[in-house]
Amino acid sequence: MNVLVCVKQIPDPNVPGKLDPQTKRLVREGVDAVLDPGDEHAVEAGLQVIEKEGGEATIISMGPPRAMEAIRRALAMGGNRGILITDPGLENSDALSTARAIAAAIKGQTYDLIICGTESTDGSCGAVPAQLAELLGLPLLSFAKKLEVADGKAQIDRQTDDGYDVVEAPLPAVVTVTGGINEARYPALRGIMQAKNKEVKQVGLQDIGLDGKAGKAALTEEVVEIKAAEARKAGEIVEDKGEGAKRVADFLAELKLI
Amino acid sequence: MAGIWVFAETVDGTPAPVVLELLTKARSLGETTAIALGPSASKAVQTLGKYGAKKVYVHEDAAFRDILATPAVDLLARLIENHQPDLVIFGMTYDGRDVASRLSARLSTALIANATDVVKKDAGWAIITPVFGGTLLVTTVPRAKAPTLVLIRPKAVAAEPAASASAPQVETLTDPVESGKPVARVLRREKEKASGPKLEDAAIIVSGGRGLGAPENFKMLDELAAELGAAVGASRAVVDAGWKPYSLQIGQTGKTVKPTVYIALGISGAMQHTVGMKGAKTIIAINKDPEAPIFKLADLGVIGDVHKIVPQLILEVRSRKGK
Numbered sequence: 001m002n003v004l005v006c007v008k009q010i011p012d013p014n015v016p017g018k019l020d021p022q023t024k025r026l027v028r029e030g031v032d033a034v035l036d037p038g039d040e041h042a043v044e045a046g047l048q049v050i051e052k053e054g055g056e057a058t059i060i061s062m063g064p065p066r067a068m069e070a071i072r073r074a075l076a077m078g079g080n081r082g083i084l085i086t087d088p089g090l091e092n093s094d095a096l097s098t099a100r101a102i103a104a105a106i107k108g109q110t111y112d113l114i115i116c117g118t119e120s121t122d123g124s125c126g127a128v129p130a131q132l133a134e135l136l137g138l139p140l141l142s143f144a145k146k147l148e149v150a151d152g153k154a155q156i157d158r159q160t161d162d163g164y165d166v167v168e169a170p171l172p173a174v175v176t177v178t179g180g181i182n183e184a185r186y187p188a189l190r191g192i193m194q195a196k197n198k199e200v201k202q203v204g205l206q207d208i209g210l211d212g213k214a215g216k217a218a219l220t221e222e223v224v225e226i227k228a229a230e231a232r233k234a235g236e237i238v239e240d241k242g243e244g245a246k247r248v249a250d251f252l253a254e255l256k257l258i
Numbered sequence: 259m260a261g262i263w264v265f266a267e268t269v270d271g272t273p274a275p276v277v278l279e280l281l282t283k284a285r286s287l288g289e290t291t292a293i294a295l296g297p298s299a300s301k302a303v304q305t306l307g308k309y310g311a312k313k314v315y316v317h318e319d320a321a322f323r324d325i326l327a328t329p330a331v332d333l334l335a336r337l338i339e340n341h342q343p344d345l346v347i348f349g350m351t352y353d354g355r356d357v358a359s360r361l362s363a364r365l366s367t368a369l370i371a372n373a374t375d376v377v378k379k380d381a382g383w384a385i386i387t388p389v390f391g392g393t394l395l396v397t398t399v400p401r402a403k404a405p406t407l408v409l410i411r412p413k414a415v416a417a418e419p420a421a422s423a424s425a426p427q428v429e430t431l432t433d434p435v436e437s438g439k440p441v442a443r444v445l446r447r448e449k450e451k452a453s454g455p456k457l458e459d460a461a462i463i464v465s466g467g468r469g470l471g472a473p474e475n476f477k478m479l480d481e482l483a484a485e486l487g488a489a490v491g492a493s494r495a496v497v498d499a500g501w502k503p504y505s506l507q508i509g510q511t512g513k514t515v516k517p518t519v520y521i522a523l524g525i526s527g528a529m530q531h532t533v534g535m536k537g538a539k540t541i542i543a544i545n546k547d548p549e550a551p552i553f554k555l556a557d558l559g560v561i562g563d564v565h566k567i568v569p570q571l572i573l574e575v576r577s578r579k580g581k
Contacts, residue, residue: 008328013528013530015527018390019389019390019394019396019490022328024396030422037498038511047491048427048477048505052557054355073324084268088271092371094346094368095359095362095369095371096366096369097361099363113466118511119511121530122370124371125369125371125372126355126359126371126536127358127359127362127369127371128463129359129362130327130355130356130359130360131359131360131362131363132363133360134331134359134360134361134363134364135363137439138440139326139328139439139440139442140326140327140356140360140442141283141326141442142326142327143352143504145503145504151479155445157448158326158352159350159352159443159504160447160503161352161456161503162447162449162450162456163447163448163450164448165444165445165446165447165448166444166446166447167326167343167442167443167444167445168442168443168445169440169441169442169443170274170440173440173442178504179497179504179511180313180497180498180500180503180504183500197475212422219401220362220366220367220368220369220400220401220402221368221370221399221400221402222398222399223397223398224384224397224398224399225341225396225397226394226395226396226397227394227395227397228393228394228395229388229392229393229394229395231393232536232554232555234468234554234555234556235551235556235557235558235559236557236558236559237542237548237553237556237558237559237560237561238524238558238561239548239560239562240544240557240558240560240561240562240563240566240567244544244560244562244567244570245376245567245568245570245571245573245574246570247558247560247569248521248542248544248558248560248567248574249571249574249575249578251542251557251558252486252542255273255518255519255540256488257461257462257519257580258486258516258575258578
């Protein structure tokens with residue numbers, strides 16, 4: 001079983017983000033970059049598949065050169081090898097360019113399963129996996145909170161508003177996983193050491209044949225304005241000295257809710 | 259004139275609530291057409307018209323219900339090619355996102371997700387998306403050929419019937435749907451039993467975060483919610499930890515809610531969460547950390563231990579209801 005896991009390096013989500021008013025882009029300086037926590041679940045799901053079915057997991061990412069760290073982290077968890085797509089021409093790529101770059105970078109290779117997080121924690125568009133599936137002509141099993149692979153098919157429990165749907169597709173297929181699918185393993189020291197020697201192929205736009213066809217050269221949209229949203233007014237803050245619950249109840253009573 | 263199209267998701271012939279919101283927005287932008295797919299979709303026509311659709315394309319093949327995204331993408335791509343709408347609006351739902359994303363790759367068009375508003379700008383459109391928990395609003399304009407695909411977050415627009423609505427023109431499609439390509443097929447649907455009102459409809463939401471300490475502590479939230487007739491929600495931290503299902507998650511990833519009162523218990527108020535709940539009319543927060551960002555949003559904030567205050571609050575509510 002050949003598994004590809006798509007990951008993204010993002011600014012530490014625990015640090016409040018800032019936009020540069022000039023460039024209208026995320027300020028990355030001075031903020032730690034981490035493997036997107038949502039993608040850890042995708043890596044874990046991929047590892048669980050190959051542990052059961054045999055095979056290998058390739059980790060792919062697109063980003064600046066330092067996105068290598070996110071790949072190394074996924075390799076430390078147990079991935080076998082990596083691909084980093086990095087090119088100055090890919091800066092500021094939109095989702096479609098990202099999907100095109102990933103599709104181009106894996107051209108000629110066959111993967112039975114391509115696993116992604118549902119959406120990145122920083123961008124939250126959630127478009128890349130479906131776009132990738134479309135470009136590759138593959139079915140997409142999205143919002144999986146459970147994934148099973150057997151007999152050349154993948155079956156998921158797909159999250160819905162009031163439960164889940166059991167959905168099946170023949171392999172190869174693209175799967176997106178939600179945070180609830182598993183508990184991602186923490187890389188062991190041995191894994192971290194081994195990851196340093198695992199092969200990571202680095203490719204640019206020319207290598208993947210997308211010069212002038214992705215990234216800056218193919219933007220489908222442009223940010224033209226960023227402004228502050230109307231802020232909510234802060235209210236009354238009290239410290240609980242035994243009367244806190246009563247104050248809340250009074251408040252609910254004032255609103256005629258009890 | 260091709261105008262504005264709305265992807266009108268229906269279940270057994272009833273439009274999803276977000277569809278009425280999308281139509282309300284769409285009709286303010288131009289001549290509105292709805293696309294309703296799946297068994298009994300024709301039953302939705304009247305409601306779609308009431309909310310502003312002048313024309314409705316209907317295709318009732320079961321494949322639209324039983325196969326994820328691809329049949330809808332195939333059909334939409336064909337219709338778009340023939341009729342060239344300016345804008346196609348989808349709800350940011352599980353299916354809406356899959357369909358719009360695939361379609362954007364098929365057509366090489368702009369796709370703007372997480373939008374809360376679309377406005378006319380110059381000769382085209384400007385799309386508003388909130389970032390950083392809704393503290394900033396980003397305006398994006400499409401730079402690709404039409405149509406622009408926009409995913410609008412549920413509850414971003416208040417649904418209102420059109421002032422003057424006439425029965426929409428209906429075009430019933432019957433062209434074959436199965437493409438022969440490999441597909442993701444729904445084998446069965448499981449409903450998880452939920453007690454109390456749905457998050458989207460609840461007047462009161464009692465929501466818990468990591469500050470609750472352990473999954474079993476959600477029991478007191480369930481109890482408080484039962485007393486108040488409230489729905490229970492959760493932060494991403496709690497869902498990622500597996501304490502509560504994703505369907506209860508409120509925030510950027512998850513649901514947007516607009517209750518009369520939102521009671522945040524042990525929730526710090528990370529941007530990821532607040533974007534989904536800051537539209538609440540009133541916010542009550544209880545948290546032991548006086549620096550928690552949630553207090554900046556709260557109409558009433560209590561600095562204290564949720565484990566102590568919530569049980570007291572349950573008793574307090576009970577005794578007042580008894581009166």
